[in-house]
Amino acid sequence: MTLQGRTALVTGGGGPLGRAFALALAGAGVRVVLVGRSERALTEAAARVTEQGGAARTAVCDVADPASVTRLATELADEDVSLLVNNAGVAGPVRPLVDIEPDEWDEVFAVNVRGVYLMCRAFLPRMTAAGRGDVVNVASVSGKRPLLNRTPYTASKMALLGLTRTLAGEVGPHGVSVNSLSPGPVRGPRMDRNFRLTAELTGCSVQEAERDFASRAALGRLVEEEEVARALLAMLAMPGLCGADIDLSAGMIAPA
Structure with missing residues (x-):
């Protein structure tokens, strides 16, 4: 199964992990669209891609904002996006739950869960109409075991795992695979x-x-960023993978 000639949209494309995803995908012959909130970071990431001979485009978007995502879908109407990597995410506060403010909680869920919902809502119809596509949601091993003082982040990643499995059942019959990749400490x-x-x-x-x-x-x-990027390519090389979560955590386990 080749990735050559496909177009991938990577959210959080200006961050370290988004850049690693973009470089790995471009190295496999994929045209990459880097999406994020910082135009400068996106431009720098795209430059890295083109330096290695890949094709990249950037688009500024706040994935938590419906109007911004709608504008993005319109802007990219000329792109045949058949691969969506939902990588945008925020870590949130590191404090006990009772010391976390509601707006801090809401910010984490707005990006980590709502953002994935909005991006899938905007770009899945094109994939299902074409009868092919892949969605990879970047979750976390924290969504599968306790992470003290990180309640909003952990809860958001648990929600993302549920979203992934349910969405896979909805769009799988239309030829679209939805999976999640759960890195450990990167x-x-x-x-x-x-x-x-x-x-x-x-x-x-x-x-x-x-x-x-x-x-x-x-x-x-x-775990190193490049290891996570290689795991993404490995997942895309398994056409039967759907509704699955891949753990890449160096064997992270719950604390005793």
Whole structure:
């Protein structure tokens, strides 16, 4: 099964993981449309893609805003998007639930769940009409096991797993596969931020916070961005994969 010649839309395309997805897809011959809120970050990511000989386009969009997503769908009416990677997400606060404000909770669900719903709602009709397509929702291993002081994030990723499985049943008969990819701790700016916040909350050092988190994984380490990108390509190479969740967490398990 080849990806050559297909067009992929990657949300959160200006972030580290979105950029890794774009580079991997472009390397497989996919035309990439990078979507996000920061035009500068998108332009930089697209430049990386073109530097390696790939084809990339950018579009500014807030996936949590229905009007913005509608404008995006209109702007991309000339693109045959047959692959949607819902990667946009926010980490949210690192505090006990009782110390989290309602607007902080709502922001996490707006991007992590509502954004996926809006993007699928906008782009799935084209795929089902064509009788082919793939949707990959970037979830998290945190949606499958406890992550203390991260209630809104964990709850949003659990919701995303339910969305994925249900949507797969709806659009699978039309030739569209929907799956989720659940990374564990991915090395990068977001995890660095979480380690700093955990250190502030618990009084440990940033290094201790990282070691404690990584020790929960069977391999005792964080996952690299490039590993997650390769997992995406592997999923797309399995045409029978539908309604599934792929765990890429270095063997992350729930804390005792």
